[in-house]
Amino acid sequence: MPDIIVTTSTGIEELLKIEIADLCDETDLDSIRVKPGQCRFSADLRAAYTLCLHSRLANRVLVVLASGRADDAEKLYSLASSVKWPDVFASDTPFLITARGANRELRNTQFIAQKVKDAVVDSFQEQQLPRPNVDKSNAYIKFQVRVFREHADICVDFSGNSLHMRGYRLDTGDAPLKEHVAVAMLKRSGWQPNGDTPLLDPMCGSGTIAIEAAMMAANIPPNMHRDMWGFDFYLGHKLRTWQAIEAKAEAQISKPKMPIFGSDVSMIVVEKAIENATRANVIDYIEFKQVDALQLRPPTESGQIVSNPPYGERLGEFASMLPLYDELGEHFKTHFANWQLALLCSEQSLLKALKLRAHKRYQLFNGKLECQLALYEMTEGNLEMFSVVDENSELANRLKKNIKKLSKWINKGHTDAYRVYDADLPNYNFAIDRYGDWVILQEYQAPKSIPEKVANERLQHAILHVPKALGIDPKKLVVKTRKKQAGKNQYEKNKTKPSREVSTRHKRFTVHEYGAKFWINPKDYLDVGLFLDHRETRQMFAAQCAGADVLNLFCYTGSVSVHAALSGARSVTSVDMSNTYLQWAKDNFVLNGIKGANVFEQANCIEWVAQAQQRKQCRYDRIFLDPPSFSNSKRMQDTWDVQRDHIALIESVKAILKPNGKIFFSNNLRSFQLDETAIVASGFTIQNITKQSIPEDFSRNQKIHHCWVLSL
Known part of the structure; x- marks a missing residue:
């Protein structure tokens, strides 16, 4: 039996291992070997087909054709030449070889792929067969070379396109949650697809979490309607075995037992989610509606929230998100007693702003972005309105004091643009200016004696308290950073160059x-x-x-x-x-x-x-x-x-x-x-x-x- 390598995102490997053992009857859990981003085991092609169709956590299913030492180019060529390539695919089938990994001698993935391609072509020519053609954009069969230290695996990719690409999302929006990551969130949350616990995603975006949950609950294989597979032109393909697996899967589809809800503040986004659910054939199992998460009320007495709230990667975005998380925490405590929450976020400080105690945390990667999945139970401990930040904080009190001192001058009405704070307190090194209904918080560079973590915590404190103290919409707080630099990079106030010369x-x-x-x-x-x-x-x-x-x-x-x-x-x-x-x-x-x-x-x-x-x-x-x-x-x-x-x-x-x-x-x-x-x-x-x-x-x-x- 060949070795099968199943790849996934970092942080999901252990879940994938369990899924492989559940899907492949003859595979013992202990026989599955786990490495970062992959699981490996030995099985027949039935297991490979089953995983292609049913795995909700995998990216690719690779069947190993050759495995051995490859600590230099000649050994790699020799390993690739050991494969009887005319028995693998026909010479008129466009193919593609990609490579991952490197070692001391094989440092470039393009060179690795080229060396294996040479062995493939030579194999055909040695048998006086037509030379097969490489096609990077429209290959009918794909191979992957995986190099680790002195070892290499040469594999045929049964998946074709990545398995996380189910085909129901045509427009993923600005911050797409990958489908297999959504499944990992659902599994880590403890939600049971064959149970009766309602599921809610109050910030559903393109609907990925709700759609994946509905497919799980209805026992719909994630890649049921894929047009093309990587094994279609593999000469070792066992068509009858594949057709039997497909037929069995289709017969097991059933109606979910629990309600599934998805909502978002944007009607445009909700309409996209509805379109995606329709393409995934689960629209009848999900109730979508347009509503702000901060206005949403529980659709049932108890249930499970699994969501990927927005989080900003840039400073200005982060500033607008922090008050949102603060309000979300209060909203959950007020209206979602007896519910369970599972929230994915790339910034731990935003999760802290919820002011909720997580009982479990998991590290997940959504693409290259490292995230944390935090689980909360809305029981008595979390329903207490405890606060990480004192509402009568030193900064809030100083802002109120400054406004009171300036009130007579402000009331004269000469201007609605003025400074309310300028590094008055040693722990809060900011300038805060009000322009009408907007507030600009300018963070000065912290002294070297202040650890970066401490400076960040003080900034987060300010982002939470400034809108409250000044009575503004948190969305109208803008955070900027001013750094005092030396020499030609010295910051100067008057002539800061615009980031782009365009009309705004x-x-x-x-x-x-x-x-x-x-x-x-x-x-x-x-x-x-x-x-x-x-x-x-x-x-x-x-x-x-x-x-x-x-x-x-x-x-x-x-x-x-x-x-x-x-x-x-x-x-x-x-x-x-x-x-x-x-x-x-x-x-x-x-x-x-x-x-x-x-x-x-x-x-x-x-x-x-x-x-x-x-x-x-x-x-x-x-x-x-x-x-x-x-x-x-x-x-x-x-x-x-x-x-x-x-x-x-x-x-x-x-x-x-x-x-x-x-x-x-x-x-x-x-x-x-x-x-x-x-x-x-x-x-x-x-x-x-x-x-x-x-x-x-x-x-x-x-x-x-x-x-x-x-x-x-």
Whole structure:
């Protein structure tokens, strides 16, 4: 009897071993050898056919044709040549060879496959038969070479396409749960397909868990209606044996004993699940409906929930998921007493947010993503409303205190965009800004003395408590990370480069500030479009712009330009290197209904000033100068350092400043020192307005920026 190798995902091997023993009558459980991602045993082809049709946990069923030492290319070729290939498949059958694994001499899977392919072709030619053709896209028979250390197995793939691909899912959505992983979840959960316990998936997505459960309960083989098998063109195929196995399987199909329910918040997703269940011939056994999981009530008094809730792999997604899990935990405790839960998640911190005690945990891989399946019993211990995080936490109390302190200022209504927290507490190294109904939580890089795990726990704490303390929708909390770096990678506030130069207008909303309105984009860029610490600076500058020709260098999204124009400037010229920011500035002008002599120019600001010096008509009464701390943009020939280069910049700008003109010079480098001697030598008088320019909501941080008025 040949050896049979059955592959699966990591973490499912022991379940697969039990399934093989149950399906293959003559196979003893102890005779099945388990390795990561596979089970191996000896049996006849009947077992291989049975597993192809019935295995719900396997990816592939491989029948070993040759097995032996292959510690170099010649031994591998010799091993492959030991197979009588013309007895395996016909020369007019397109074939494909793939390889997995490597050793010291056989390091490349393509080379391994090529070497075995050479042996196959030579075998046909030695018997003076036509040379068979390799077809990577439409092979009728496939072979797999599996190399481990000095050993190799050469196998015929009975599966064809992976067995987890049942064929009922045409559209898997954004985060597909593989079918065999869904089955592993059901088996690990303890749910019995031949019992009477109701099953519910409240976040069913494309319906995979509910469909697989219905197929199990109805005793429908997972690959009953597969069009093509890997053994169809195998010359050792025993057709009658296969047909008998198929006929027996079809006769055993029956109606499930228990109800199965699936629901999702999206009607579009639910409709896809219904289509998938229809293709799988189990639509009559599942009740699908559209409902938010947080609004769902138990369809029966008790039962089993098996679900794969959404979880974000990126920081912003994770931030939106954490409050969801917090609410899910409360919802389960409130409405699902006496139920059992089995939830799959790739992030343990999200499971912690449920505030439920798991009695078992299993590691599973969904594709390459390592996940944890946690099992919960909604009995007395879990129904207690215990909390991992104290609602009267230090952070929540500080946020409430700050809001109370700012309340009189906020109620004046000058703006709905302001800072509510800026690393006030040593354990919570964040800045928290409110923009209308949205909140941006900016995580500063933790000191090296703080372990990463501790920093992550504090961030999770903040993500849970900030929406509650500020009374916002958790979905409108956006988390960003700011890292202070050295040298050319140093982070600087003003000129963070956009991730892509594209329009994102559909993701924006507006805030107001002293009668002006501005577009805010909360998610697409590190900065959202309005620097709140310059709110008072913009007012002080705008107050001197009536009837003036104004230049705004390094203009970003044009907030200074908008206020200058609204204050009656005769003309406003806005210059920035980024087309994205310039378009944003133009949109802000349109938003405020501003027309007239306003110019937007995309250019390196330093080079633009040099060119403006040559155009003698380019002269300005008021210039706003807020350069980055550091820049090494590809659009610049040299690097820019505000401490090193500020005098050269100011002197060049002076050449386009009218007599009696003024420059508002600002920057955000905390260690910055203005070279006052050089400034005075250039003919300027200096007024330090830093203290007056710090808004009330930034009063806790007097070093947020520096600002001077330089007058001729």
